[in-house]
Amino acid sequence: MSGVGIQIDRISKRFAHRVKGEVYAVRHVSLTVQPTEFLTLLGPSGCGKTTTLRMIAGFERPDEGRVRIGEQDVTDLMANQRNIGFVFQNYALFPHLSVFENVAYGLRVQRKSSGEIRRSVGDVLAMVGLQGYDQQFPNQLSGGEQQRVALARAIVIRPRVLLFDEPLSNLDAKLRVHMRGELRDLQKRLSITAVYVTHDQEEAMAISDRIAVMHQGAIVQEGTAEDLYRRPASEFVAQFIGRTNLLTGRVRSVAAKRIEVDVVGQCLLFSDDDAHLAPGQDVCLVVRPEMITLRPGDSDIGLRGEIFSRTFLGEKVEYQIRVGTNILQVTSYDPAQSGLFSGGQRVTLHLHTDSIQLLPGGPV
Ligand SMILES: Nc1ncnc2c1ncn2[C@@H]1O[C@H](COP(=O)(O)OP(=O)(O)O)[C@@H](O)[C@H]1O
Ligand SMILES: [Mg+2]
Numbered sequence: 508m509s510g511v512g513i514q515i516d517r518i519s520k521r522f523a524h525r526v527k528g529e530v531y532a533v534r535h536v537s538l539t540v541q542p543t544e545f546l547t548l549l550g551p552s553g554c555g556k557t558t559t560l561r562m563i564a565g566f567e568r569p570d571e572g573r574v575r576i577g578e579q580d581v582t583d584l585m586a587n588q589r590n591i592g593f594v595f596q597n598y599a600l601f602p603h604l605s606v607f608e609n610v611a612y613g614l615r616v617q618r619k620s621s622g623e624i625r626r627s628v629g630d631v632l633a634m635v636g637l638q639g640y641d642q643q644f645p646n647q648l649s650g651g652e653q654q655r656v657a658l659a660r661a662i663v664i665r666p667r668v669l670l671f672d673e674p675l676s677n678l679d680a681k682l683r684v685h686m687r688g689e690l691r692d693l694q695k696r697l698s699i700t701a702v703y704v705t706h707d708q709e710e711a712m713a714i715s716d717r718i719a720v721m722h723q724g725a726i727v728q729e730g731t732a733e734d735l736y737r738r739p740a741s742e743f744v745a746q747f748i749g750r751t752n753l754l755t756g757r758v759r760s761v762a763a764k765r766i767e768v769d770v771v772g773q774c775l776l777f778s779d780d781d782a783h784l785a786p787g788q789d790v791c792l793v794v795r796p797e798m799i800t801l802r803p804g805d806s807d808i809g810l811r812g813e814i815f816s817r818t819f820l821g822e823k824v825e826y827q828i829r830v831g832t833n834i835l836q837v838t839s840y841d842p843a844q845s846g847l848f849s850g851g852q853r854v855t856l857h858l859h860t861d862s863i864q865l866l867p868g869g870p871v
Contacts, residue, residue: 510543510700511577511667513563518572520558532558534724535572540668540702545694547703549711550721551747556704557672559721563702564670565589576667587616592661596673598653600645606632606656607641613664631659634693651682658690662697669694671703675710687714708748712736720744736795738864745793745864752835754792756865758784768792768865770858771810771831777860784867793864796825796838799856801848806855814852830856 520533533555540546548556561567563574565586573582581589600609607628614624632638635655645653654674661669674690675683691714694701705711711718712732719729720743728740732748739745742753756770761784766777768790784790805811812830824847826837837856848854 510698512542512575513540513668513700513702514538514575515559515563516573516575518559518562518569518574520555520562520567521570531724533562533569536721536724536726537572538719538726538729540700542700543695543698545691545701545703545714545716547705547711547715547718548721548726549705549708549718549747552706554721555724556706556721560670560672560702560704563668564591564593566593590664590667592664592666592669594654594657594661594669594671594674596676598645598657598677600653600656600660602645604644605641606637606643606645606648609645609656610659610663612660617664627663628659631663634662635659636689650678651686654678654686658693662693662699666699668700668702671701673705674703676705676707683710684713690714712748720747737862739793740866742791742793742866745866750796750836752792752794752796752833754794754833754835756790756792758786758788758790760786766865771833773810775858775860777863777865779865784865789868791866791868792858793866794835794858795862796836797840798859798862799835799837800859801826801828801837801839802855802857803846803848803852804855805853809855809857812854812856814848814850814854816850817848819847828854828856 515536515538517535517537518533519531519535521529522532524530536559548559550556558567562569565584573580575581576589610628610631611624614627632640635658637652637655675686678686687710703714715732717729717731718735719726720735722743728735728744735744735748739748745751754770756768759767759769759774764778766779766784768775768777770792810830812828815827815829815834818825822840824839826848828835828837
């Protein structure tokens with residue numbers, strides 16, 4: 508098995524809606540997935556992730572646009588002609604078939620010999636850690652074991668790409684974290700291209716080489732977890748990936764990479780060279796909770812605030828701080844060294860302006 512690329516070019520899908528008439532579930536989505544890459548479609552419920560994945564799989568035909576897998580345009584091919592493995596959210600195992608027969612299903616359809624079927628099924632069951640489960644039935648398995656069977660069934664046909672639709676969402680939190688590590692290891696071991704769908708930003712960040720964030724039927728930003736966290740292109744992405752404070756500011760001056768911004772009565776200096784901002788313009792500051800350092804007392808440099816609440820979490824402390832009319836989230840690591848602040852205490856907030864993203868337009 509080795510990975511091939513996937514290219515989708517301006518695909519759209521409309522569905523009939525009882526009240527709204529025809530609505531776009533996916534609108535002009537283009538995306539390139541590199542061979543052996545693990546790409547995740549991330550976004551809130553209803554944004555079009557499943558519909559996009561089903562169009563790659565061939566379970567749904569796009570109203571417009573093309574899908575390519577490797578060198579081949581597969582837009583007009585049925586799902587079973589595309590050589591893909593698909594892992595569903597609800598596993599979709601055959602309840603009346605044993606684990607062995609569930610996994611063997613695709614090979615039987617391909618009319619493989621019984622010797623080859625026995626060998627291949629044995630290999631993939633070992634690969635997903637289910638040796639000895641051949642004769643069990645789905646209702647005799649835990650959720651995690653069922654998910655492994657679904658995974659084994661998807662990879663046994665040696666697909667060119669693996670597609671996952673929220674495969675871990677029915678598992679408990681601890682198992683979810685464990686399984687996502689296993690999934691990624693397996694995908695890398697098989698060097699197989701994967702497209703994964705989730706609404707869980709932490710899962711997406713942990714498992715993916717690259718993430719495409721979807722909103723209302725469109726891809727709004729693509730990048731590595733780090734790109735999206737550090738350089739969100741919109742308030743939507745800033746708020747969807749990680750925790751964040753959004754502060755309103757107004758540009759005071761712009762000169763050769765130096766941008767002065769008035770924020771809560773203070774003038775802060777930024778050195779952003781590609782923000783395309785003009786004096787007088789409203790901006791939104793994307794300030795992550797760890798991009799603020801606290802010092803005791805009022806100072807003329809930095810924003811003045813008052814501790815509103817404090818949550819001690821061992822290796823870090825999370826504060827809520829009243830700054831003007833805003834409540835800011837601030838995370839302080841190494842509290843033993845930086846000291847603990849208590850409710851009502853006056854503090855000065857130093858913003859790490861190098862790490863703070865400026866977006867045109869104030870928060871809505
Ligand atoms: N078969 C369908 N018929 C009508 N509307 C659909 C159908 N499938 C999905 N939709 C609508 O398309 C939108 C996107 O759905 P979906 O792709 O399942 O989103 P996600 O997987 O991101 O939660 C939703 O508004 C949903 O109601
Ligand atoms: Mg879905």
